[in-house]
């Protein structure tokens with residue numbers, strides 16, 4: 001397996017192998033390569049729930065939104081994401097707005113865009129249990 005784990009398949013489709021179990025590479029090492037915009041849209045398919053967006057500064061980022069049960073559930077989601085981010089040394093921008101709307105933005109500051117680290121973090125965030133923080137399912141009635 002190559003260092004970057006970026007695979008080019010027979011149809012030219014790129015895929016990052018084992019995203020959720022890989023470790024983020026320390027950005028300070030200077031070996032971080034930006035992911036090309038066209039690759040970013042393909043890799044996004046490996047991290048359901050995340051969208052590729054452009055920030056106000058025009059750099060690419062990954063973004064996901066969650067609606068949570070309460071303000072405290074939002075704070076708890078920050079805590080769970082924070083633990084993963086600290087373990088990886090790669091940190092999303094976190095927002096809690098309108099008391100129950102959480103969003104996370106991932107980009108690699110040191111390169112001003114998306115790197116493999118952002119996709120690894122997105123996969124790890126997707127592995128965090130969140131069902132207990134999301135609005136309870138409405139009761140169903142049968143006639």
Ligand SMILES: C[C@H](O)[C@H](O)[C@H]1CNC2=NC(N)=NC(=O)C2=N1
Pocket residue numbers: 026027028089090091092106107108109110111
């Ligand atoms: C020294 C340390 O590794 C760097 O400052 C890290 C910390 N967390 C980071 N997080 C993100 N999202 N991008 C970075 O470039 C980054 N750099």
